[in-house]
Amino acid sequence: METGTLDSAREKQRVSLTQQRLRIGFTRIAVAVRLVTTAGTVVVASAAHGVSGAQLGLVVSAMVLWSVISAVAVLDNANSLAAAADVAIVGMICAIDDWLLPSPSDHVDWTILLAIGSLLAGQMLFSASGGLIVCAVLASAQHVGGASAYIVAMLVAQGTVTAVLIHLLNNAVRQVDEAVTHAASAYVHAVIAAAVRADEDDYQRRLHDTGLATLTMVASGAVQDGSTMLRQRAAADLSTLQSAGDRTAPTKDLSDSSLDLALQTLESTWVPGLPQLRIDFDLVPVRLPKHVVMAFTEATAEALTNVARHSGSQIASVSVRECGDGIEVTVRDDGRGFDTRQVPHHRRGLRGSIVDRMSAVGGTADVQSGRCKGTSVTMRWWRVRGDS
Secondary structure, X not given: OHHHHHHHHHHHHHHHHHHHHHHHHHHHHHHHHHHHHHHHHHHHHHOOOOOOHHHHHHHHHHHHHHHHHHHHHHHHHOOHHHHHHHHHHHHHHHHOHHHHOOOOOOOOOOOHHHHHHHHXXXXXXXXXXXXXXXXXXHHHHHHHOOOOHHHHHHHHHHHHHHHHHHHHHHHHHHHHHHHHHHHHHHHHHHHHHHHXXXXXXXXXXXXXXXXXXXXXXXXXXXXXXXOHHHHHHHHHHHHHHHHHHOOOOOOOOOOEEEHHHHHHHHHHOOOOOOOOOEEEEEOOOOEEEHHHHHHHHHHHHHHHHHHHHHHOOXXXXXXXXXXXXXXXXXXXXXXXXXXXXXXXXXXXXXXXXXXXXXXOOOOEEEEEEOOOOOEEEEEEEEOOOOOO
16 A cells, blocks of 8 residues: 555655656747747837827836846746736737837738737646636737737637647657656566565575475485484575575676586585585586575575585586677586476475576577486586676
8 A cells, every 4th residue: 555655655756756857848948939029029010100209208218117027037936926926917018009109001010029028928838727727818908909800710729729739749758758657667576576586586596495405305214303413404505595585686796706616516515415526526627606606606506506416426416608799608417317298386395495496597508318318417507798
């Protein structure tokens, strides 16, 4: 419940931020349009006939001053109050334009550019319904001021089309933002779920390699109940499982570690209760990321455990070689072997502790065996281009 509420709050915050960025863009465009149309209005008004220079200068100066003041107010606050005040002032100018600067009937109405600029600016700063109200106010003011029916109709058409386009743009941006937000949320949940599954799989592999293996040995009589060896194994198993359980999630340690040295430690850390193996090593010095070295080492340990437990052989070999950008570790024995097709699916020794363990770090594992033919387990991992 809490996670869902938090995700919903984050989505709303993201949508809000995107809408704010869109509003800032609209505000800047609105101010630019308003100032440009004011400059055009000044040019048209200056061409009016029969107006004294003082009257023209007073009207033009007041108009320019108001345009700058309203532009600064809109940029500073980006609120509807400054835009509403601008629409009201421009509407009043349009309604009394003949009184302010009378012009001959054949002269272009000097307020048309001013009305267009205020209309566009208002529609970018208001909602779609608010933009239609701005359109109605300015069209009515033009009609009161004696503008032709063509000019009034043009303003209404322009305002309606612009309001629809801005509404569609806002909806499209909101839908895209919600889609991106949902995709990002789904990706985060998928990553978390994958990390949880990886942690569970790793814990199950360790459980198989430790506790379950010990119980199997007790059940088979290889380790006596209450013996010192059993206590040693139980203590070692418990330590391994506790260290695995303390991790909150599997991590990738990108620092390098020596694979050949890690593999050599397997002989000195042989699990109590298993038949002793002689391990012939054929290694080359290789440094890999620590999580890859750990996967190789743990998978190799499980392969050797299987040799000791099932093959009947007392000798196994472990080799490491580089194959271009890849590293290959092979465990071989000359024991009794088995039919890989007859391994039950619920048995995790090969599938979980070797194949899945290598797959978890981006590698592979291949098991080749046959009755009386021994067994070969080959594990591979490839460096990403650019790794040393």
